[in-house]
Amino acid sequence: MSSENLWAARRRENPGHSAWYIARFEAMRAEGADLHGEARLADAMAPRAARILDAGCGPGRVGGELARRGHRVIGVDLDEELIAAAKRDHPDVEWHVADLTELDLPGKEFNLIVCAGNVMTFLAPGTAGRVLAGFRAHLAPGGRAVVGFGAGRGYGFDEFFADAEAAGLAIQSRFATWDLRPWSPSSDFLVAVLGRRQ
Numbered sequence: 001m002s003s004e005n006l007w008a009a010r011r012r013e014n015p016g017h018s019a020w021y022i023a024r025f026e027a028m029r030a031e032g033a034d035l036h037g038e039a040r041l042a043d044a045m046a047p048r049a050a051r052i053l054d055a056g057c058g059p060g061r062v063g064g065e066l067a068r069r070g071h072r073v074i075g076v077d078l079d080e081e082l083i084a085a086a087k088r089d090h091p092d093v094e095w096h097v098a099d100l101t102e103l104d105l106p107g108k109e110f111n112l113i114v115c116a117g118n119v120m121t122f123l124a125p126g127t128a129g130r131v132l133a134g135f136r137a138h139l140a141p142g143g144r145a146v147v148g149f150g151a152g153r154g155y156g157f158d159e160f161f162a163d164a165e166a167a168g169l170a171i172q173s174r175f176a177t178w179d180l181r182p183w184s185p186s187s188d189f190l191v192a193v194l195g196r197r198q
Contacts, residue, residue, distance in 0.1 A: 005078060005099065006154075007122040018081040022059050037178040038116040039065035042146060045193070046071060050111040053138060055100055055131075056119030060086030060093065066114070067093045074108065076100065101127045103134035110138055113145040116178075120160065121153035128155060132167035132194075139196055145169070148178060148191040157190050170197040 004012075011017050029035055039062050046052060050071045054063030057075030059082045067073045067090060075095045077083050086095045096105075101123070113135050120128055135145045151157065161171060172195050176187040183190060 003124050003127075005101075005122060005124045007079065010122075011079070018079055022082065022085045025059065025061055035061055036065045038062045038114065038148065039069070041178050041180070041191075042066055042112055042114045043069050043071070045144060045146060046112045051109065051140065053105075053108075053110045053113040053135075055103075055113055055115040055135065056117060056122075057086060057095065058082045058117055060090045060095065062114055062116050063093055063095075064090035074105065074110075076103065076105075100131045100134065103131070103138065105138060108138060109140035109143065111140050111143050113139065113143070115145065115147040118149045118153060120147060120149045121155045123155075125154070128160065129163040129167055132164050132169055135194070136168050136196055143195070144172065145194040146191065147194065148189065151188045151190070157185070160190070160192070164192070164194055165197070168197050169194040 025035065043066060048070060052066050052071045052073045054073055054075040057063045057077045060075055063073040063075040073093050075086055075093060076098045078097065078099045080097045083095050083097050123131060164171060171192055173193040174183040175181060175191040176183040176189055178191055
C-alpha cells in the first residue's frame with residue numbers, strides 16, 4: 001500500500017498541477033461563480049468570531065472568506081504553492097504548510113474544523129483515521145468538524161464513517177450538498193457534521 005499523499009503524487013506526475021488549480025479558481029472567481037457555499041455553511045455553524053481550522057485549505061478560498069466574515073482562521077495544507085497563493089490573497093490569515101496526518105498545533109482548539117474540496121480523497125491510503133483523530137484532538141469543547149467529499153474517488157462513505165467512529169467522532173448530520181440537500185447511501189457527495197463521541 002502506497003503511503004504517498006495522492007495530491008503530492010499528482011504534483012510529482014504533473015509539476016504544473018498546483019498552478020493549474022490556482023488558475024482554475026481565479027478564472028471561476030473572475031467569471032462571477034459562487035465559490036463560497038462551503039464558507040456560508042461553516043459561518044452558519046460557528047459562533048461569531050469563532051476559531052476555525054481550514055484543513056486542506058488549498059489557496060485559501062474557504063478560510064479566506066471565513067476570515068472576511070470575522071472568524072479567526074488558521075489554514076493548513078501540505079502544498080507550499082497553494083499556501084503561497086493563500087498568503088498572497090489573504091495576508092491577514094495564519095497559513096501553515098503541514099501534512100494533516102501530522103496535525104499538531106499546540107494550544108490550538110477550534111470551534112469548527114472545515115475540510116472541503118475532496119481533501120479526504122487525496123490522503124495517502126490508510127491515513128484518514130489518523131487525520132480524523134487529529135481533528136478530534138483539536139476540537140474545543142462542543143466544537144464540530146464538517147467534512148465534504150465525493151463518491152467514486154477511492155475512499156468510500158462507509159469507510160469514512162468507520163474511520164470517524166474509530167477516531168472518537170460521532171456523525172451528527174449527513175447531507176448530500178453544502179446547501180444541505182438530504183443524503184442517502186446512493187448520493188454522489190457527502191457533507192458530514194462530526195462531533196466528539198461522548
